[in-house]
Amino acid sequence: MTDTLLSYDAALAEFDPALGLEVHVELNTATKMFCGCPTAFGAEPNTQTCPTCLGLPGSMPVVNTVAVESAIRIGLALNCRIAEWCRFARKNYFYPDMPKNFQTSQYDEPIAFDGYMDVEVDGETHRVGIERAHMEEDTGKSLHVGGSSGRIHGADYSLVDYNRAGIPLIEIVTKPVLGTGDKAPEVARAYVGQLRELLLGLGVSDVRMEQGSLRCDVNLSLAPKGSGTLGTRTETKNVNSLRSVERAARYEVQRHAAVLAGGRRVFQETRHWHEDTGVTTSGREKSDADDYRYFPEPDLVPVAPSREWVAELRATLPEPPHERRARLQREWGFSDLEMRDTVGAGALGLVEDTIAAGTPPQAARKWWLGELARRANETETEIGALGVVPADVARVQSLVDEGTLNDQLARQVFDGLLAGEGTPDEIVAARGLALVSDEHALSAAVDSAIAANPDVADKIRDGKVAAAGALIGAVMKEMRGQADANRVRELILERLT
Ligand SMILES: [Zn+2]
Numbered sequence: 001m002t003d004t005l006l007s008y009d010a011a012l013a014e015f016d017p018a019l020g021l022e023v024h025v026e027l028n029t030a031t032k033m034f035c036g037c038p039t040a041f042g043a044e045p046n047t048q049t050c051p052t053c054l055g056l057p058g059s060m061p062v063v064n065t066v067a068v069e070s071a072i073r074i075g076l077a078l079n080c081r082i083a084e085w086c087r088f089a090r091k092n093y094f095y096p097d098m099p100k101n102f103q104t105s106q107y108d109e110p111i112a113f114d115g116y117m118d119v120e121v122d123g124e125t126h127r128v129g130i131e132r133a134h135m136e137e138d139t140g141k142s143l144h145v146g147g148s149s150g151r152i153h154g155a156d157y158s159l160v161d162y163n164r165a166g167i168p169l170i171e172i173v174t175k176p177v178l179g180t181g182d183k184a185p186e187v188a189r190a191y192v193g194q195l196r197e198l199l200l201g202l203g204v205s206d207v208r209m210e211q212g213s214l215r216c217d218v219n220l221s222l223a224p225k226g227s228g229t230l231g232t233r234t235e236t237k238n239v240n241s242l243r244s245v246e247r248a249a250r251y252e253v254q255r256h257a258a259v260l261a262g263g264r265r266v267f268q269e270t271r272h273w274h275e276d277t278g279v280t281t282s283g284r285e286k287s288d289a290d291d292y293r294y295f296p297e298p299d300l301v302p303v304a305p306s307r308e309w310v311a312e313l314r315a316t317l318p319e320p321p322h323e324r325r326a327r328l329q330r331e332w333g334f335s336d337l338e339m340r341d342t343v344g345a346g347a348l349g350l351v352e353d354t355i356a357a358g359t360p361p362q363a364a365r366k367w368w369l370g371e372l373a374r375r376a377n378e379t380e381t382e383i384g385a386l387g388v389v390p391a392d393v394a395r396v397q398s399l400v401d402e403g404t405l406n407d408q409l410a411r412q413v414f415d416g417l418l419a420g421e422g423t424p425d426e427i428v429a430a431r432g433l434a435l436v437s438d439e440h441a442l443s444a445a446v447d448s449a450i451a452a453n454p455d456v457a458d459k460i461r462d463g464k465v466a467a468a469g470a471l472i473g474a475v476m477k478e479m480r481g482q483a484d485a486n487r488v489r490e491l492i493l494e495r496l497t
Pocket residue numbers: 032035036037048049050051052053054166
């Protein structure tokens with residue numbers, strides 16, 4: 001069944017959107033949240049388990065100090081208050097990939113609460129309130145075998161891998177984000193993007209959305225314009241790229257608006273995002289009263305971080321993102337617009353690393369935001385997931401600076417990089433891309449271009465130097481683009497003026 005959608009503009013003319021974002025971050029600790037099992041990704045199924053993370057009777061959990069430290073640092077970076085005393089709680093529900101039949105989480109006593117993050121969209125700052133950041137553990141993974149979809153429906157049997165069960169997670173929940181108007185989907189995307197940047201800066205997670213170490217649920221509701229109330233919300237689960245965060249929010253705005261405009265009501269439910277078709281579909285009905293029978297975890301001592309420890313951890317925080325952006329803009333001499341585009345494309349760190357590898361700021365910007373952002377757009381890929389790294393871009397630029405490549409040839413090197421053909425130097429060699437520096441070959445091409453275009457040559461002899469463009473074009477064509485256009489121009493003018 002396909003949903004009816006209202007056009008985005010019509011939806012915004014009648015309704016105010018309210019966003020809510022829940023982000024789960026897998027921490028990069030060496031061991032799990034409550035046991036000493038390793039957390040490395042991609043190991044043989046069920047080889048990183050023990051009685052505690054399998055929930056066997058009699059096993060006792062112990063809190064991972066590094067995970068608590070990461071949780072506090074995340075809370076501080078999000079301008080949260082840090083609890084002086086808090087507990088874990090059991091969230092009771094049955095699911096096959098959760099061997100204990102409860103998840104050890106936090107309920108009404110989160111370690112961090114009441115913070116905010118300022119998010120920039122198109123030069124405007126939106127303050128996103130942070131309700132809480134709490135500690136919990138991940139579940140295992142189910143694998144459904146047989147059937148065509150990989151889903152449980154139609155499968156012959158299912159397998160469970162508990163390697164991920166018990167990996168530390170931090171869940172970061174925003175307060176309702178209001179007043180963003182038609183920018184709501186972009187604010188959602190920018191929030192997750194900046195949060196990812198912040199977590200990367202803290203070094204607490206590898207924040208790979210495509211591997212699931214950062215997962216986002218997008219809550220959305222609409223209320224009649226100007227009413228100041230909150231509508232019924234839906235929760236779109238596991239939206240796994242920044243682009244999808246924006247698309248899913250936009251889709252739900254249009255879907256809610258069509259439902260409400262038709263005089264029906266929105267069901268409070270979870271929705272599934274479908275990356276391929278760009279739609280959400282109904283999941284399960286959800287009420288605020290879902291009864292997880294929370295109670296304080298009796299097997300774990302409360303977490304009571306001393307104020308001295310919190311102060312020590314505060315001192316380890318990296319430069320806040322907005323200060324960092326302002327400093328980099330000054331250092332690089334970027335205009336506001338250039339900086340905004342760089343941040344918006346998710347390329348700040350990439351540009352920074354490219355510059356650190358010796359590339360002039362404007363050249364780094366040109367390649368990432370011109371060439372590579374365009375390719376990322378075309379292939380609907382995140383710019384950081386293209387497979388091109390800052391060192392490659394820096395090398396391409398130095399080949400341009402050395403005169404081995406011109407911009408045209410450099411673009412072909414990027415083609416090779418995107419196709420996984422090796423390093424820039426290997427691609428230049430394999431594709432034969434280097435500029436012809438052989439003066440004999442160049443001179444011969446210039447002479448034959450002059451001979452073939454006597455009328456153009458006469459114009460230049462008469463002082464119309466601008467006409468040289470036609471001859472340069474002819475030489476470049478003859479040299480299949482592998483000539484330095486400036487040198488070609490010099491050779492032409494030497495002969496004709
Ligand atoms: Zn274990």
